[in-house]
Amino acid sequence: MDLGIKGKTAIMAGGSAGMGRATAERLAEAGVDLYISARREERLNNAAKEISEKYGTSVTPVVADSSTEQGRKALFKACPQPDILAITIKPPAPNGDFLKVTPDMWRESIETTLVGPIEIMRNYIPTMKEKGWGRIVNIATFSAKNPMIWRLMSGPARSALINYTASVSREIAKHGVNINNLLPGMFQTEGANEIMKDYAAAFGLEPVSEVVRPHFLANNHIPAGFVGEADDLAPMAAFLCSQLARFIVGQNIVIDGGQHASLF
Numbered sequence: 001m002d003l004g005i006k007g008k009t010a011i012m013a014g015g016s017a018g019m020g021r022a023t024a025e026r027l028a029e030a031g032v033d034l035y036i037s038a039r040r041e042e043r044l045n046n047a048a049k050e051i052s053e054k055y056g057t058s059v060t061p062v063v064a065d066s067s068t069e070q071g072r073k074a075l076f077k078a079c080p081q082p083d084i085l086a087i088t089i090k091p092p093a094p095n096g097d098f099l100k101v102t103p104d105m106w107r108e109s110i111e112t113t114l115v116g117p118i119e120i121m122r123n124y125i126p127t128m129k130e131k132g133w134g135r136i137v138n139i140a141t142f143s144a145k146n147p148m149i150w151r152l153m154s155g156p157a158r159s160a161l162i163n164y165t166a167s168v169s170r171e172i173a174k175h176g177v178n179i180n181n182l183l184p185g186m187f188q189t190e191g192a193n194e195i196m197k198d199y200a201a202a203f204g205l206e207p208v209s210e211v212v213r214p215h216f217l218a219n220n221h222i223p224a225g226f227v228g229e230a231d232d233l234a235p236m237a238a239f240l241c242s243q244l245a246r247f248i249v250g251q252n253i254v255i256d257g258g259q260h261a262s263l264f
């Protein structure tokens with residue numbers, strides 16, 4: 001299928017690992033030139049080199065923390081006029097007892113999962129409007145729609161993000177600029193591995209995979225019968241970034257192997 005975006009320029013903010021990297025690969029495969037950002041330089045540079053060599057497109061790494069103004073400025077300077085913008089971060093750590101969630105924890109969650117994506121979108125929407133074409137995709141979380149007591153640092157701020165994009169997407173659709181969100185369930189990624197210790201701490205478990213994994217699987221019934229892999233989401237992300245998605249506006253698409261049952 002021709003996605004109709006060959007030669008366009010995309011930013012994948014959070015593109016060195018997990019679902020962000022897989023999305024960057026699908027975009028590169030479609031002939032898009034990329035800017036990929038992340039905080040950790042070595043993994044980022046390796047990802048840029050590998051993707052560029054594999055698909056023969058230009059991939060520029062930009063060290064930038066999306067949750068800080070300084071980081072966002074670095075991204076804006078490196079790539080002032082993308083046609084496509086996809087944004088993600090690493091999964092926030094699971095919280096333990098909800099009564100122990102502090103104001104500082106809320107502030108960090110909001111800066112990272114809400115303010116960061118909003119500020120990046122706010123910077124690029126005017127130039128996309130001027131061009132009369134743009135695609136924006138946030139890779140957020142299914143707990144935005146399906147509250148989970150141990151995902152308080154991830155879900156509530158993303159509920160606000162999808163509320164924001166529901167309004168803004170309808171305001172800008174007439175300019176050919178579409179925003180949609182992907183809401184992943186449980187995926188096996190580098191980021192998921194990195195928070196295994198926090199998951200263990202949240203549930204009072206010994207932090208070893210023989211203990212954590214069975215607990216995690218019992219705690220998350222996935223009808224598909226397996227935990228997702230980054231490439232179970234990336235093709236949909238690339239599709240939403242494509243010309244073919246021109247009539248898809250302000251949607252939130254859950255990709256979770258059927259974990260949460262809901263009609264809409």
Ligand SMILES: NC(=O)c1ccc[n+]([C@@H]2O[C@H](COP(=O)([O-])OP(=O)(O)OC[C@H]3O[C@@H](n4cnc5c(N)ncnc54)[C@H](OP(=O)(O)O)[C@@H]3O)[C@@H](O)[C@H]2O)c1
Nearest residue numbers: 014016017018019038039040065066090091141187189191
């Ligand atoms: N994996 C799951 O099971 C799961 C479940 C539900 C929702 N999600 C959501 O899906 C999204 C992607 O998760 P993932 O598992 O693919 O994560 P991942 O494997 O950790 O990949 C995240 C990518 O974003 C970068 N990143 C993280 N924080 C950043 C920041 N502040 N600024 C710029 N780049 C940043 C990471 O590199 P650096 O760390 O070097 O910056 C990495 O390139 C997240 O929004 C997560 O909440 C994941």
